[in-house]
Each structure stands twice: as structure tokens, then as C-alpha cells.
Amino acid sequence: MDHFTYVDGAMLVEQVPMAEIAAQVGTPVYIYSTATLTRHVGVFREGLSQLDDPLIAFAVKANPNAAVLATLAKLGLGADVVSVGELLRAMAAGIPADRIVFSGVGKTADEMRIALEKGIYQFNLESEPEAEMLSEVALSMGKRAPVAYRINPDVDAGTHAKISTGKSENKFGIPYDRALASYAAARGLPGLDVQGVAVHIGSQLTDLAPLEAAFAKVGALIERLRGEGHDIRTADLGGGLGVPYDPSQPLPPSPADYGAMVTKVTQGWNVRLMFEPGRLIVGNAGVLLSQVVRVKQGAQAPFVIVDAAMNDLLRPSLYDAWHDIRAVQPKGERAAANVVGPVCETGDTFAMHRDMDVVGAGDLVAFMTAGAYGATMASTYNSRALTPEVLVSGDKWAVVRARPPVEALIEGDSIPAWVASKDVQD
Ligand SMILES: Cc1ncc(COP(=O)(O)O)c(C=O)c1O
Ligand SMILES: N[C@@H](CCCC[NH3+])C(=O)O
Numbered sequence: 001m002d003h004f005t006y007v008d009g010a011m012l013v014e015q016v017p018m019a020e021i022a023a024q025v026g027t028p029v030y031i032y033s034t035a036t037l038t039r040h041v042g043v044f045r046e047g048l049s050q051l052d053d054p055l056i057a058f059a060v061k062a063n064p065n066a067a068v069l070a071t072l073a074k075l076g077l078g079a080d081v082v083s084v085g086e087l088l089r090a091m092a093a094g095i096p097a098d099r100i101v102f103s104g105v106g107k108t109a110d111e112m113r114i115a116l117e118k119g120i121y122q123f124n125l126e127s128e129p130e131a132e133m134l135s136e137v138a139l140s141m142g143k144r145a146p147v148a149y150r151i152n153p154d155v156d157a158g159t160h161a162k163i164s165t166g167k168s169e170n171k172f173g174i175p176y177d178r179a180l181a182s183y184a185a186a187r188g189l190p191g192l193d194v195q196g197v198a199v200h201i202g203s204q205l206t207d208l209a210p211l212e213a214a215f216a217k218v219g220a221l222i223e224r225l226r227g228e229g230h231d232i233r234t235a236d237l238g239g240g241l242g243v244p245y246d247p248s249q250p251l252p253p254s255p256a257d258y259g260a261m262v263t264k265v266t267q268g269w270n271v272r273l274m275f276e277p278g279r280l281i282v283g284n285a286g287v288l289l290s291q292v293v294r295v296k297q298g299a300q301a302p303f304v305i306v307d308a309a310m311n312d313l314l315r316p317s318l319y320d321a322w323h324d325i326r327a328v329q330p331k332g333e334r335a336a337a338n339v340v341g342p343v344c345e346t347g348d349t350f351a352m353h354r355d356m357d358v359v360g361a362g363d364l365v366a367f368m369t370a371g372a373y374g375a376t377m378a379s380t381y382n383s384r385a386l387t388p389e390v391l392v393s394g395d396k397w398a399v400v401r402a403r404p405p406v407e408a409l410i411e412g413d414s415i416p417a418w419v420a421s422k423d424v425q426d
Pocket of ligand 2: 203319
């Protein structure tokens, strides 16, 4: 698989004028590559080429930027959404409702109503009370909701504990052992059309074995459900395939290997297969460009203080995630450094004792593999503005999310009269 590789100040798949973007938009700024997005969709599709009409529903949570979604919509992808906000964003970007699947343990009645009005392809239910609520909402609208149950196969995905979703202690899905009972109960709910089975065991998976084990459990369940008279027509195999973050680590399994495994395991299932890739599509299609504010002496290694922080890219502080950090114009020298942001938290650290390009104040650095779970997880902590986003396509680039004006940093709150009043009260 090809990656969004960055060589001598330019990305391999697409020439990105980093310095020009930094000068015009300012830093920090997320930059996405259309060519790389397109390539990743192609590589994933190619991996699944032995399957009959699979539905590839991009996990919007990985990158909900409107221009990114519109690019993926043009390439024919559907969407996996987990909130009404994501549903509306996906549709506004041109993804049709009949390619949208709604996941998540906490869908509210209002969210269900809107998704039913739009006519989405499938609700992935995660509990019996949720099934009962959806049935009631659908009946009140004179509709039947197309549903699958997401099963929890109790498989260890071998990834970071905070992004593992398929172990019995995780909040996701219905217990595998209760699945037959849950499906039987769902069949008795008149507002539901039970059409499928779903699974998703975690993210950034670097081994196919746990995926294969989970899919085998789905296959066995489909057979038993059919035996009990359920008309199972879909199987949603989720997302989760990992991407390379650290060039010194072995490459994760390729989409071709994944596709071969899926083709083998799902032989004879006779369902429409669905997939929910997120990171694989966008991870290596984006970088976070930042500028070095200053370099400060440290006890063991210098602190390179950059203008991006944990509020812009949370993954290193939340999961100790590793992102490659490269100088846009390397000087040919390397040394150990600690890369930190300006936020008042020790956890606002991108790298410790990292062997990296030597950089100084004013230099641009790129955080690689930042297209997935980057901007989407940003916050305004420390009253910092949300990071702007840029999309590159060939020799064109455009700001696809503007940096809010400084004034916006104090907008939104209101001070009630009793607080504003100068009167001193009790
Ligand atoms: C239900 C579901 N589908 C798809 C995804 C996308 O996962 P990934 O970005 O690892 O492909 C996630 C996130 O882990 C998820 O929770
Ligand atoms: N946010 C996580 C992935 C979570 C996937 C959502 N279930 C990450 O950055 O790796």
C-alpha cells in the first residue's frame, strides 16, 4: 500500500506548498491530500474486489470535514455515523441516506427519528433497550427500521485499551452468548426489520488474527440465526485496519491481505457485506503543520516548543500515540529533542527524547499521519482557536475550515445580569 510519504518538503503523492500555506493561513493548520484520499479508497476497494457490491461506509468520526466527506462522496463511499451531527454532515456532503449506517450505544429518540425520516440504510443496535426504543419511534412514524445487532465477540484486538471495543468488558455491542435471545426479542418488535449482524472490535489493528476470529463468530451466528428463521441479508464487518505511524515499525497488514482474509472467511455467507474504515482512508492523507515557537534548554534534551498543542492533536496525550515529526526544510542534522506544545499540561507532549531533524525558532514541522482523529478531536482548551484545515488537489489548495477570528475566542458565553450587577448580594 502506498502511504502519504513526505520527501524533501513535499508529499510524494501530491506536491504540497507547505511554506505558502503556512504563510497564508498561519499555523497550526491541518492539510489533507485529495490524491492520497483517492488512492486509499482505490486501494481498499481493490482489496475487496472479490466481493459482490460491498458497501464501504467511511467512519465519519475519523474526519468529518465537509470537503473531505464530499471528496469521499464523489468516490462513491457511504458513511458510518454515530450522531445526528455526523448524519447531517454526511448528507450535506452528498452521501445518500441509503449508504448510511448509524452506530453507537447512546442514540437518542430524536436522533432515531431524524435518521428514520432521512431513510438510512441500517441502524446498528447495541442493546435490547435501544431496540425497544427504536421500534417505538419507528411505529410512531408508521415505519419499520432496518436494523442489525452489533455483537460483542469478546475478542482481544491487541490494540491500545482505550480504542479496543470487542472485549466483553467494553461497552459496545450485545454479548455474543445472548445474541440468539436478543435477536428473538427483536423479531417480536413490530417497528424493526431485522436484516443483519455487525461487529467492530477496535481501531489501529496491526494483526488480522483477531479480526478473523471475530468474523468467524459472525459467520457462525448468521448460520444459527437463519436456522431460527431470521432473514439475515447484511453483515457489517466494521473498520479498524491499522496504518503505519512509525516508519521503524513493521507495516500493518495491507488492504489486499485484509480483503483476502475477508473473502475467505465470508465464503457462502450470502449477505451484502459492509465495511466502516476510517483511519485507513484518511490517516496518511493528512498532516498537521506547525511552527517552532522557540527552543528551550532541557535537562536531558532540548524542548522544541511548537505552536500546535494537545488541543489540536490529542492522540499523543490520550493514547501515548506516536506521530512522526519532520522538518519541512531539513538541515541534514538530527538530534534528540522533546517536542511540546504551549498548553499548561505536562501531557501536552508530542515526543520525548525523539531522534529527529534539528529545528530552530521559526522552522516549520509536520506531524505526519494526522488526517484521522486529528482535527475532529480538537478542542478549545486553554482558550485556543480550533485549527484551520486545508485541502490540496494537484496544484490547487483551498481553506476548507477557516481559522476563527480572535474575537471568536470570547464569543458564545453570556454573563447573567445578577453576575454583571455591581450590587453586592448576600
Ligand atoms: C463502530 C465503528 N466503526 C468504525 C470505526 C472506524 O475505525 P477505524 O478508524 O479504526 O477504521 C470505529 C472506530 O473505532 C467504530 O467505533
Ligand atoms: N480516536 C482514536 C480512535 C477511536 C476510534 C473510534 N472508535 C484514535 O485516535 O486512535
